Amino acid sequence: MTSLKLGIAGLGHVGCGLVDLVQKQESLRLPGKVEIAGVTARNRNRNRPVSTDQYEWFDDATRLAEDDSINVFVELIGGSDGPAKVAVETALKSGKAVITANKALIAMHGQELAELARENGVDLLFEASVAGGVPVVRVLRDSLAGVEVKRVTGILNGTCNFLASEMLASRRPYDVVLAEAQRLGYAEADPTLDVSGMDAAHKAAILAAIAFSADLDFSKVAVRGVDGVELLDLDLADRLGLRIKLIAEGKITKDDEVVCRVEPLAMPTGHPLARVNGSLNMVRVEGEPLGAVTLTGPGAGPGPTASAVMGDVAKLFNPIARPAFGRAEHHGIRKFVFADTDERSAFFLRVRLADRAGALAELTEALAESGVSVDKLLQDSADENGAAPVAIVTHTCSRREMNDASERVRELESSVGQPQIMAIEDSTD
Amino acid sequence: MTSLKLGIAGLGHVGCGLVDLVQKQESLRLPGKVEIAGVTARNRNRNRPVSTDQYEWFDDATRLAEDDSINVFVELIGGSDGPAKVAVETALKSGKAVITANKALIAMHGQELAELARENGVDLLFEASVAGGVPVVRVLRDSLAGVEVKRVTGILNGTCNFLASEMLASRRPYDVVLAEAQRLGYAEADPTLDVSGMDAAHKAAILAAIAFSADLDFSKVAVRGVDGVELLDLDLADRLGLRIKLIAEGKITKDDEVVCRVEPLAMPTGHPLARVNGSLNMVRVEGEPLGAVTLTGPGAGPGPTASAVMGDVAKLFNPIARPAFGRAEHHGIRKFVFADTDERSAFFLRVRLADRAGALAELTEALAESGVSVDKLLQDSADENGAAPVAIVTHTCSRREMNDASERVRELESSVGQPQIMAIEDSTD
Numbered sequence: 001m002t003s004l005k006l007g008i009a010g011l012g013h014v015g016c017g018l019v020d021l022v023q024k025q026e027s028l029r030l031p032g033k034v035e036i037a038g039v040t041a042r043n044r045n046r047n048r049p050v051s052t053d054q055y056e057w058f059d060d061a062t063r064l065a066e067d068d069s070i071n072v073f074v075e076l077i078g079g080s081d082g083p084a085k086v087a088v089e090t091a092l093k094s095g096k097a098v099i100t101a102n103k104a105l106i107a108m109h110g111q112e113l114a115e116l117a118r119e120n121g122v123d124l125l126f127e128a129s130v131a132g133g134v135p136v137v138r139v140l141r142d143s144l145a146g147v148e149v150k151r152v153t154g155i156l157n158g159t160c161n162f163l164a165s166e167m168l169a170s171r172r173p174y175d176v177v178l179a180e181a182q183r184l185g186y187a188e189a190d191p192t193l194d195v196s197g198m199d200a201a202h203k204a205a206i207l208a209a210i211a212f213s214a215d216l217d218f219s220k221v222a223v224r225g226v227d228g229v230e231l232l233d234l235d236l237a238d239r240l241g242l243r244i245k246l247i248a249e250g251k252i253t254k255d256d257e258v259v260c261r262v263e264p265l266a267m268p269t270g271h272p273l274a275r276v277n278g279s280l281n282m283v284r285v286e287g288e289p290l291g292a293v294t295l296t297g298p299g300a301g302p303g304p305t306a307s308a309v310m311g312d313v314a315k316l317f318n319p320i321a322r323p324a325f326g327r328a329e330h331h332g333i334r335k336f337v338f339a340d341t342d343e344r345s346a347f348f349l350r351v352r353l354a355d356r357a358g359a360l361a362e363l364t365e366a367l368a369e370s371g372v373s374v375d376k377l378l379q380d381s382a383d384e385n386g387a388a389p390v391a392i393v394t395h396t397c398s399r400r401e402m403n404d405a406s407e408r409v410r411e412l413e414s415s416v417g418q419p420q421i422m423a424i425e426d427s428t429d
Numbered sequence: 430m431t432s433l434k435l436g437i438a439g440l441g442h443v444g445c446g447l448v449d450l451v452q453k454q455e456s457l458r459l460p461g462k463v464e465i466a467g468v469t470a471r472n473r474n475r476n477r478p479v480s481t482d483q484y485e486w487f488d489d490a491t492r493l494a495e496d497d498s499i500n501v502f503v504e505l506i507g508g509s510d511g512p513a514k515v516a517v518e519t520a521l522k523s524g525k526a527v528i529t530a531n532k533a534l535i536a537m538h539g540q541e542l543a544e545l546a547r548e549n550g551v552d553l554l555f556e557a558s559v560a561g562g563v564p565v566v567r568v569l570r571d572s573l574a575g576v577e578v579k580r581v582t583g584i585l586n587g588t589c590n591f592l593a594s595e596m597l598a599s600r601r602p603y604d605v606v607l608a609e610a611q612r613l614g615y616a617e618a619d620p621t622l623d624v625s626g627m628d629a630a631h632k633a634a635i636l637a638a639i640a641f642s643a644d645l646d647f648s649k650v651a652v653r654g655v656d657g658v659e660l661l662d663l664d665l666a667d668r669l670g671l672r673i674k675l676i677a678e679g680k681i682t683k684d685d686e687v688v689c690r691v692e693p694l695a696m697p698t699g700h701p702l703a704r705v706n707g708s709l710n711m712v713r714v715e716g717e718p719l720g721a722v723t724l725t726g727p728g729a730g731p732g733p734t735a736s737a738v739m740g741d742v743a744k745l746f747n748p749i750a751r752p753a754f755g756r757a758e759h760h761g762i763r764k765f766v767f768a769d770t771d772e773r774s775a776f777f778l779r780v781r782l783a784d785r786a787g788a789l790a791e792l793t794e795a796l797a798e799s800g801v802s803v804d805k806l807l808q809d810s811a812d813e814n815g816a817a818p819v820a821i822v823t824h825t826c827s828r829r830e831m832n833d834a835s836e837r838v839r840e841l842e843s844s845v846g847q848p849q850i851m852a853i854e855d856s857t858d
Contacts, residue, residue: 017718021575029574029642114753124753127572133719135572141755143556143564145458146450146739153854205765210754212763213458220765233779233849236820240805242777242853257766266777266853272725273854275704289446289732290562296701296723303718310575324543324553326570327642334641336634336649337686348671348695350662376669391665420662424671424695425582425702 004034004316005069007096009061009087010076011041011048014101014128017306018074019050028310029326031317037069065091072097072316074309080104092116092124099312101128101305107202110209111216125312130203131156131281133304134297135311140210140285147287149211151251156203156262158279158299159187159194160226160246164264165277168234168243174227186279197225197262200248208250208260211285222261229264242266243274341400346375349394350420351409352387353379359414363390366412370405372397387416393424433463433745434498436525438490438516439505440470440477443530443557446735447503448479457739458755460746466498494520501526501745503738509533521545521553528741530557530734536631539638540645554741559632560585560710562733563726564740569714570639576716578640580680585632585691587708587728588616588623589655589675593693594706597663597672603656615708626654626691629677637679637689640714651690658693671695672703770829775804778823779849780838781816782808788843792819795841799834801826816845822853 006022008015022034040058058064065073065087073091075098077084084105091098092113100106106113106126117124127137131154140152155161159181167177178195181187193199201223209216226246237244247265252258267274272294276282281299286292298304327333349367353359364374376393383389394402402421409419435451437444451463469487487493494502494516502520504527506513513534520527521542529535535542535555546553556566560583569581584590588610595606607624610616622628630652638645655675666673676694681687696703701723705711710728715721727733756762778796782788793803805822812818823831831850838848 021718024577027577029570031574110753117753126753133576134722135568138572139564139568141458142743143567143740144736145460145743145755146736147562148453148456208765213754213756214763214765216754217765220767222768228847228849230849232818233777233820233851236779236807236809236818237777239807240777240820240822242822244777244851247854252763253766253769256763258763259768259772260765261768264851266851268854271854287736289450290736291727291730291733293563293724293726296725298720298722301720304720307573307575307716307719311572314574315571324539324546324555325639325642325645326574334643334681334685334687336637336643336646336689337682338649339651339688339690340682343688348662348666348669348673350665378665378668380665389661389665391662391669393669393671418657420657420659422662422673422693422695425676425697425700 002032002317004032004072004313005037006034006072006074006313007038007064007067007070008036008074008076009040009064010078011039011052012076013302014305014309015041015076016048016050017302018076018309019052021306021310023050030314034313038064038067040064061087062090065096066094070096072099072313075100075102078102078104080108085109088113089116092120092122095120095122097123097125097316099125099309101126101309103129103199103202103206107205107216107218110206123316125315126206127312128305128308130206131283132297132299132301133307134281134283134295134299135308136207136283136295137210138311139295140207144285144287144290144293147290149285149287151286152207152211152249152283153273154204154207154248154283155245155273155276155281156248156283156299157194157200157246158281159191160197160200161276162186162279163195163226164229164234164244164246167231168238171231173231174229195225195227197223197246200246201262204248204250204260204262207283208258211250212252212258214258220260222263224263226264237266241269243269245273245276247273339399341398341403343399344396345426346396346424347394347402348422348424349392349409351390352416353390354414354416355382355386355388356414360390362412362414363409366408367394367405370408371401372405385416431461431746433461433501433742434466435463435501435503435742436467436493436496436499437465437503437505438469438493439507440468440481441505442731443734443738444470444505445477445479446731447505447738448481450735450739452479459743463742467493467496469493490516491519494525495523499525501528501742504529504531507531507533509537514538517542518545521549521551524549524551526552526554526745528554528738530555530738532558532628532631532635536634536645536647539635552745554744555635556741557734557737559635560712560726561728561730562736563710563712563724563728564737565636565712565724566639567740568724569636573714573716573719573722576719578714578716580715581636581640581678581712582702583633583636583677583712584674584702584705584710585677585712585728586623586626586629586675587710588620589626589629590705591615591708592624592655593658593663593673593675596660597667600660602660603658624654624656626652626675629675630691633677633679633689633691636712637687640679641681641687643687649689651692653692655693666695670698672698674702674705676702768828770827770832772828773825774855775825775853776823776831777851777853778821780819781845782819783843783845784811784815784817785843789819791841791843792838795837796823796834799837800830801834
């Protein structure tokens with residue numbers, strides 16, 4: 001397709017996030033133009049963060065799904081059955097591509113919907129149904145199609161991961177932390193789907209079906225949640241070098257069948273999955289001849305989820321011979337330039353100072369004259385040549401100020417050899 | 430395309446890895462059949478780990494590139510100019526899709542080659558040119574097309590990362606560790622391209638051009654390597670809570686231009702990039718409304734690189750309406766089954782024991798009767814109800830043995846409440 005006309009069913013947080021992205025598509029890297037041809041939601045008059053008045057309103061999702069004005073149906077209604085399923089089936093039968101963020105729908109009925117899509121020669125895409133903004137569905141399906149996958153493991157439910165991390169960190173029991181998570185919006189008012197492991201199981205089943213070319217049979221997925229995990233367990237495990245995580249897993253048995261399950265696992269603290277705290281998602285794919293690839297990122301939230309839907313939208317443009325660097329026609333093309341000396345950061349500075357009185361004072365004065373001030377300073381004993389290594393972490397300054405300071409430092413009589421200067425990355429993470 | 434006929438130019442480690450993958454394609458998830466229609470390399474008679482006698486031999490890469498028997502030209506020769514460039518240009522002009530792992534070629538001439546591909550209506554794909562088996566090119570270009578990328582950072586050279594990690598871990602100077610890395614095959618005989626930062630810069634420039642829709646201008650990439658980093662710097666930084674890493678970075682300036690550079694940065698030890706040790710690669714993409722997504726994996730090696738090439742091959746099949754779960758026609762379809770009780774692992778077991786003589790002996794006997802032996806045991810003081818929590822890490826046993834043991838433990842008179850049992854993940858990482 002060269003021009004996409006979306007019908008969006010569901011205008012909750014993710015739906016509104018998607019409308020917002022369509023409205024600011026000039027800042028994205030889509031291969032062509034996207035329009036919204038129609039929208040539907042339960043309540044037309046709800047107050048929403050984006051304006052949808054300019055789009056044709058449909059009272060019924062199924063009517064939108066079959067309408068001639070759209071060629072892509074985006075299902076953001078939710079629920080494994082009911083209106084979401086009927087509308088998706090209708091869209092596929094009407095020859096519309098379908099994009100959905102609905103993990104329950106795909107886990108329970110993905111197999112038959114995929115068949116329906118195939119019969120009608122249209123795409124059924126569901127990147128947003130697993131791990132939010134982390135593009136693991138397409139990585140597993142397409143990028144790693146040349147890998148024989150042996151195992152997929154992941155942390156696929158941010159609520160469960162937050163609960164377990166937070167219980168241990170704050171030494172508070174399950175009920176207290178859950179109540180707080182609900183207050184903060186990290187857990188639903190009814191948290192059952194999350195804490196029971198069911199939400200993670202939906203996602204795990206989808207990944208396993210893709211990874212192992214398996215018939216998705218959700219009735220064969222074993223599910224255990226975090227609702228039975230006590231602070232005592234987290235604490236004792238911690239003292240034994242283990243971190244308890246709700247892990248989704250898919251792997252192949254020796255009989256070439258697929259085991260898919262969600263259960264709390266005790267991970268050695270050095271394991272990459274053990275280090276994922278808070279509400280992040282992580283997926284690890286192990287296979288031959290690849291080794292292991294790990295993807296980490298925000299597993300939920302309107303922004304990440306809407307961006308995943310938009311990634312699926314981008315895929316629907318005629319994908320033969322896409323521009324090699326993915327450049328969109330409408331883009332003003334940016335230029336590479338050398339680094340901007342106005343950029344600001346803290347810096348690590350290491351010098352060797354001749355071991356004599358006043359050397360350190362001269363160094364700090366040289367910095368001060370360039371407007372660079374010292375946050376931390378560490379001087380070590382002089383080496384065999386009588387030069388004392390000094391390391392400094394500066395306060396934030398510009399690259400220009402630091403370049404100037406390094407010139408002054410180089411000219412100091414007491415400075416031996418070349419100083420070492422490196423920017424320090426923000427610790428915002 | 431529905432049937433791909435590859436011409437493979439270059440039969441080094443990666444080329445032979447690719448031939449091997451094509452030969453065992455039945456175990457992969459390709460959407461269709463791949464044939465090798467011709468091969469070429471510098472030396473026909475070299476001893477290779479795979480047989481290539483059954484494929485038509487070409488003495489010259491350019492002849493192969495234009496031959497009617499192929500529709501995909503795979504360039505694994507290397508070098509930014511010379512035969513690789515001529516052959517790729519010839520292939521594109523002859524209407525063949527091109528797949529390359531050649532980062533120098535794409536960094537230096539990607540812009541003009543992309544234009545040539547566009548003019549001829551064919552794909553130019555280069556997933557394997559950046560970060561080996563980590564599929565970041567396609568993630569950035571396609572999956573994240575709906576994200577306004579603000580910054581890309583990465584550890585893109587395994588050799589440099591190994592050198593810095595190993596110097597600090599083993600307290601040995603640069604020259605000694607470099608010599609060891611060369612002996613172990615982690616560094617080339619001539620390591621200049623790696624240690625100067627040039628290899629990472631090629632990859633960074635490719636990612637920046639994609640992320641920011643920018644004209645790739647390698648002359649504007651600032652490059653500094655690890656060859657000037659001393660053990661002293663790593664040590665002092667470590668004592669100040671910083672880890673020195675060779676970081677590739679692309680970002681947008683306030684004038685909407687692109688800064689791309691490679692330089693040693695001091696990272697706070699808690700930062701995800703600071704924790705990447707050894708020869709792994711990591712790429713972090715920050716954008717709106719996504720937040721940050723991180724990909725980690727093997728950045729080099731014949732297997733990972735060949736699998737990335739194969740991922741590009743998979744992309745060339747008619748990509749409209751691919752099977753939703755990516756299932757290949759030729760695949761025997763696997764079945765989901767419940768977990769296999771023969772699976773073996775260590776287990777974490779937590780029980781509460783009535784605080785009386787002999788209780789611990791009964792517990793360990795119950796385990797022994799099921800064939801489960803104790804690796805570590807931690808008993809804590811009794812709680813306010815007089816029950817003492819006991820945590821056990823078992824030696825490896827089967828799930829069946831552990832289920833049996835847990836039945837016995839549940840029946841113990843001294844066992845209070847429900848025991849907690851979790852498998853322990855292998856610490857292989």
